[in-house]
Amino acid sequence: MEAAFYKGDKTIAIGRCVSESPGPGQVQIAVSHCGICGTDLHIYLGHMDARVRMPQILGHEMAGTIAAVGPNVDGWHEGDRVTVRPLDACGQCPACKAGHDHICMNLKFLGIDTPGAMQEFWTVPASTLHRLPEQLSFEHGALIEPIAVAAHDVRLGEVQSGEFVVVQGAGPIGLLIALVARLEGARVLISEVNPFRLKLAQELGLETIDPTKADVVERVEALTDGAGADVVFEVSGSAAGAEMMTKLPRTRGRIVVVAIFAKAPQIDLFRFFWRELRLCGTRVYEPQDFDRAIEMTASGQLPLERVVSQVIDLHQLADSFEQLEQGSDLVKVLVRCHS
Amino acid sequence: MEAAFYKGDKTIAIGRCVSESPGPGQVQIAVSHCGICGTDLHIYLGHMDARVRMPQILGHEMAGTIAAVGPNVDGWHEGDRVTVRPLDACGQCPACKAGHDHICMNLKFLGIDTPGAMQEFWTVPASTLHRLPEQLSFEHGALIEPIAVAAHDVRLGEVQSGEFVVVQGAGPIGLLIALVARLEGARVLISEVNPFRLKLAQELGLETIDPTKADVVERVEALTDGAGADVVFEVSGSAAGAEMMTKLPRTRGRIVVVAIFAKAPQIDLFRFFWRELRLCGTRVYEPQDFDRAIEMTASGQLPLERVVSQVIDLHQLADSFEQLEQGSDLVKVLVRCHS
Numbered sequence: 131m132e133a134a135f136y137k138g139d140k141t142i143a144i145g146r147c148v149s150e151s152p153g154p155g156q157v158q159i160a161v162s163h164c165g166i167c168g169t170d171l172h173i174y175l176g177h178m179d180a181r182v183r184m185p186q187i188l189g190h191e192m193a194g195t196i197a198a199v200g201p202n203v204d205g206w207h208e209g210d211r212v213t214v215r216p217l218d219a220c221g222q223c224p225a226c227k228a229g230h231d232h233i234c235m236n237l238k239f240l241g242i243d244t245p246g247a248m249q250e251f252w253t254v255p256a257s258t259l260h261r262l263p264e265q266l267s268f269e270h271g272a273l274i275e276p277i278a279v280a281a282h283d284v285r286l287g288e289v290q291s292g293e294f295v296v297v298q299g300a301g302p303i304g305l306l307i308a309l310v311a312r313l314e315g316a317r318v319l320i321s322e323v324n325p326f327r328l329k330l331a332q333e334l335g336l337e338t339i340d341p342t343k344a345d346v347v348e349r350v351e352a353l354t355d356g357a358g359a360d361v362v363f364e365v366s367g368s369a370a371g372a373e374m375m376t377k378l379p380r381t382r383g384r385i386v387v388v389a390i391f392a393k394a395p396q397i398d399l400f401r402f403f404w405r406e407l408r409l410c411g412t413r414v415y416e417p418q419d420f421d422r423a424i425e426m427t428a429s430g431q432l433p434l435e436r437v438v439s440q441v442i443d444l445h446q447l448a449d450s451f452e453q454l455e456q457g458s459d460l461v462k463v464l465v466r467c468h469s
Numbered sequence: 470m471e472a473a474f475y476k477g478d479k480t481i482a483i484g485r486c487v488s489e490s491p492g493p494g495q496v497q498i499a500v501s502h503c504g505i506c507g508t509d510l511h512i513y514l515g516h517m518d519a520r521v522r523m524p525q526i527l528g529h530e531m532a533g534t535i536a537a538v539g540p541n542v543d544g545w546h547e548g549d550r551v552t553v554r555p556l557d558a559c560g561q562c563p564a565c566k567a568g569h570d571h572i573c574m575n576l577k578f579l580g581i582d583t584p585g586a587m588q589e590f591w592t593v594p595a596s597t598l599h600r601l602p603e604q605l606s607f608e609h610g611a612l613i614e615p616i617a618v619a620a621h622d623v624r625l626g627e628v629q630s631g632e633f634v635v636v637q638g639a640g641p642i643g644l645l646i647a648l649v650a651r652l653e654g655a656r657v658l659i660s661e662v663n664p665f666r667l668k669l670a671q672e673l674g675l676e677t678i679d680p681t682k683a684d685v686v687e688r689v690e691a692l693t694d695g696a697g698a699d700v701v702f703e704v705s706g707s708a709a710g711a712e713m714m715t716k717l718p719r720t721r722g723r724i725v726v727v728a729i730f731a732k733a734p735q736i737d738l739f740r741f742f743w744r745e746l747r748l749c750g751t752r753v754y755e756p757q758d759f760d761r762a763i764e765m766t767a768s769g770q771l772p773l774e775r776v777v778s779q780v781i782d783l784h785q786l787a788d789s790f791e792q793l794e795q796g797s798d799l800v801k802v803l804v805r806c807h808s
Binding site for chain 1: 728
């Protein structure tokens, strides 16, 4: 069978590999579709060469059908339509013991620390499976993982119906956070500098603002009778975003840091004192976030057609990575892995 | 009657003033004792000259007896023993309407934005009063305000019995946070560089560490089986403290920023992502924090004798400010205002 391998130096090769029979507690999935994640792009660009083992099979945003069930697996059968929550926790560390196994201190991320889903058959622990309802297409099923990220962020931000939410950054995750928060009943303003992303956000019915062209503080105050935003999601990962995020919340407002800041930015802690602000970091998802993502997606209330920019074959993958590197106007690219 | 005035340029003068009769909704208090707050020192040093109206009567940490009751005041009588929660909110702004009137957008702080308590009689709104139980001395009554700060910080930090708490900074507020957290059932490690403050903390039975002489991360990990601290209170206001505070918490641990950072420090947001940390800013107190501070103090379980360094007369106040400016080994100085 075929798989997409990252071989270092911005090289993606399609090659043969042997399908792995499911061991005890495992299932083998015939992968239908797999999305390209920002993390996959980081791997492609060589940022994670110290972590991945080359040749690395990429991919962890997927949907497919169970093709084989290993020993000691209950409740799952050949033909079941599934997606995978790609986390393998140790179960022994203080984080796991505290019930935070999604941020296990020895976490293995399937598709980064193990072979990924961009192959015809993917073998994973049955404990990672979530069932996809019949009405949910495999294309949308491959979006469940990033939607679960957004659902986790919105849950940790404690977004309530009727609240005013600002999302800083309209990349794939920022857009999904905005759509999920809106579905939870929030009013959403999304801030972005890229014209393509701004236009897409508008077409999705979101209120937008370009912080290089308008005063975000002024806009938020005007829209909230001077109170400020209930929740700000910082997804831009920029120093400007880190500076803006403390200016927007109301008294006791919440800031959710979603972006990964490799460099420590300056943060206005005075503002935390002055308005008793709260901030939380978020990382991946927990099982209930997958459940909520599946429920939201199956309801048909998320406008996901506009989020998928391309559906390609494995053989076109190298081209798509080149386009993504060049910053083309792509949101989510899905790869067909199994004919 | 006499009062202590700040006249600018590090000058404290004792002068005559006329006692103000209580108007509608007000009471006049015969002030027994008033503490010197760090904020009073800031005023003395000229840091707040743009805000205070000179000559400014200082002081807001006080206890005394009601001497006169104005019209339209229910429930308070001459002779009642009281302390004052020195906040006057507008009641109209978005913060007040959201129920956060302690961080009112137009907050007047009694003793900073109005005449303070370092006078024989102080006239304040009856809505600011809290009753002192008989067994609580006026000296301890004058400590209720800073203890309420600590109670607020510990409450917003959601400290639970059995949790491991690190307090960064053993000045008056850091010490009180440590003592309050301990009384709430936490195990407390207090970090401080000043030898006098370290010794005092030890004498109060607190575990201490000097971050310039020992590895705080290593110590916290050793004391928590590798998990990290449940809560970190940053009270040092230093860049080193802002750097350390993100290294110590467990997964989903909390950081409470108590210190006022005039300059925005660099903050390791990556760590917030990695461990899903939470941070909150805190400001002053709410009525329930005064209630809890009075309850704790009246119980006799806080070792407050060691917290009071000096009890002086109004005429000695200029000397005490000079000593505080020179960084003498003083924790809390109380002033007798009424003979």
